[in-house]
């Protein structure tokens with residue numbers, strides 16, 4: 128049986144002045160909506176993030192992760208509560224590594240002096256990711272038939288957004304595990320991958336590889352949009368499998384919600400059209416706490432498996 132592939136969408140008409148009567152944009156809105164409903168994933172080209180900036184960010188990240196451990200550890204988070212900085216998954220050398228950053232200008236950011244220009248490049252691409260995430264959010268807003276600008280006004284705290292540069296050393300005989308199967312706990316995620324395969328999405332119990340395509344970004348839906356959309360969209364489960372011969376670098380941008388936000392299936396997609404909500408409402412930070420507690424019980428790498436199922440309203444009759 129042929130392995131299906133996730134849809135590729137071209138956003139160029141959103142950057143042209145001559146889209147006639149908007150037919151081109153409507154086609155893209157429909158394609159994005161269909162991809163989010165069927166896969167929770169798509170790839171996008173002509174998204175507005177400059178290609179040379181994407182290449183530079185990946186190259187500089189690769190150079191950073193090649194530095195000595197002593198140098199990299201100088202970028203450790205400034206406190207245990209600090210989200211930004213260098214970290215390894217597990218304690219042994221050769222394991223997956225990451226450099227996490229908060230919004231440019233945030234006092235929690237820790238950047239290396241070398242390679243030169245790394246900080247500037249990462250801050251630049253962070254800003255570009257913010258723009259493309261606002262565009263995708265507005266496309267989703269249209270597809271769901273919400274009042275113009277509704278999702279943008281609801282999800283209006285950009286200071287919480289996060290970006291992670293990942294480095295996955297090659298697979299060994301002991302492990303090929305890059306990231307365990309998980310759902311993202313945010314609204315929308317953007318992945319810039321280098322040319323090494325590894326990212327996979329689960330669809331109908333089958334793992335579908337997401338091939339690297341030069342100049343493209345991978346977009347995936349997080350659990351918050353799954354709840355808001357009353358499960359019209361699924362936050363697909365995905366994982367990273369390490370390559371046998373090569374290391375892989377990616378830069379992942381997470382569009383996150385303010386921690387005090389109330390999350391529930393939107394009334395426009397439930398009450399107002401006579402549809403039963405599939406989830407109970409919750410405050411976003413409550414969900415983060417639930418996940419944190421689960422992580423304390425389960426091995427930490429399984430943390431992301433805890434989804435929003437705990438808020439699901441059972442439709443079975445007792």
Ligand SMILES: O=C(O)CCC(=O)C(=O)O
Pocket residue numbers: 291293306311318320326365366367377379
């Ligand atoms: O590195 C990647 O391609 C994806 C990583 C990922 O799924 C995540 O950080 O949530």
Ligand SMILES: [Fe+2]
Pocket residue numbers: 309310311316365
């Ligand atoms: Fe993820």
